Amino acid sequence: MLDKIQVVLSHTTHPGNIGATARAMKVMGLSRLALVNPQKYPSAEATERASRATDILADAVVTEDLNTAIAESKLIVGTSARTRSLPSKLITPRKLTEIIQESPTKTPVSILFGTENSGLTNEELHLCHYHVYIPTNPDYSSLNLASAVQLICYELRLAFAEGDLLPEQPVVESEEPINRAQFDGMLEHFLTVMRETGYLMPDHEKQIDIRLNRLLNKAEVTQSEMNILRGFLRSVEYQCAKTSNIAAEKDSPSN
């Protein structure tokens, strides 16, 4: 679906914004860009701001008027910072992805972005089936052109990217979670050592047991972490044994 969605920049003033738009699109996997009567294009500034997304610029369609750019589109969506007296329905970027999902035959889709300062003209607004409004701070809605493209392309990627959104994480055996039997062994080890050090008094045993169980459960202990904890507990046991040996020696008749 991402290859059926065209970003249309109409009468863009700053070529840097065209380059930044290409980058914003490519990073989210969109590739179809149309430029309607850009003020200065091609431009070294556009190429520079595109970073390595210059293929998007090279493939961009440049037209004299908007109607040519959107002639094949079946769903036409405006983006607007204006909120009053729009001729069609105002929706969020997320709602746009739902509409496209619900009507997969309405492709190609064109998403129109007007000139930087004043946005889409009334004439352009009337071509749109919907208007996407990006929710912003009502006291400061200064979202630049490429940022608006970035946010909408991000929503489109979340909705239409194939495969997992998150990259696969390597499975390391020592980082696998422990099972309940291992958990019980570890918990019992804690309680035993706490008894040996004198921390655990019979009156509080149940309460400490419950809290320790909860703490270790929350920590989602892995194999390697269990090994560290039990290694530490063994070292404490060793110290306890040494202490009691010394005490025993002190008490022995030979001293």
Added chain:
Amino acid sequence: MLDKIQVVLSHTTHPGNIGATARAMKVMGLSRLALVNPQKYPSAEATERASRATDILADAVVTEDLNTAIAESKLIVGTSARTRSLPSKLITPRKLTEIIQESPTKTPVSILFGTENSGLTNEELHLCHYHVYIPTNPDYSSLNLASAVQLICYELRLAFAEGDLLPEQPVVESEEPINRAQFDGMLEHFLTVMRETGYLMPDHEKQIDIRLNRLLNKAEVTQSEMNILRGFLRSVEYQCAKTSNIAAEKDSPSN
């Protein structure tokens, strides 16, 4: 909640990115910015790129080390373009908002962004409870610092902004939808005129009725649109009447 979420930029190289971050935050209603050992700050470039979000820069906390910046935070989240061997759980920006919603006592929240080229250091990564990964094109994941801040702040705004996401649209009476009785009147008017013009044949009447009903339903006709359609239908009726008058005159014995 947005005022309990701090954006932390660690060892930022380009001051322009600090300014663009302030703008990206403010446009989504975030205000708490911490700068850990920025390479060049304060800077005229930061102020320029901040546009009118210079209040965010003026209030920014600048610290020598990350631990000071996040000392009061209870939930610490890294952002990472790295995907392998992260010490904590990888989540999407949207999942982050769910985690914050589910644990509202884990505030303040700090969201860490590392230096431009290499991201967070291993030491910094280990301070994080989670890592946010912004889904990007695996072949081109070149998302700049301020764009990453923009996308995460956008998700936070969607989740935590108070009030409606979309601005209220003015209700214009003529743009209110028509009710079913008005719809039926209009549909009947169409069918009557179609009979008069000779378009509607008795064989097809039912089929045309159904299709016209569907078309007009999809159009979600408003009061003013109904007035246009019925006005047009009346003008057709007038033409039909004229035609039949002329025909009647021709047929009359006086000719």
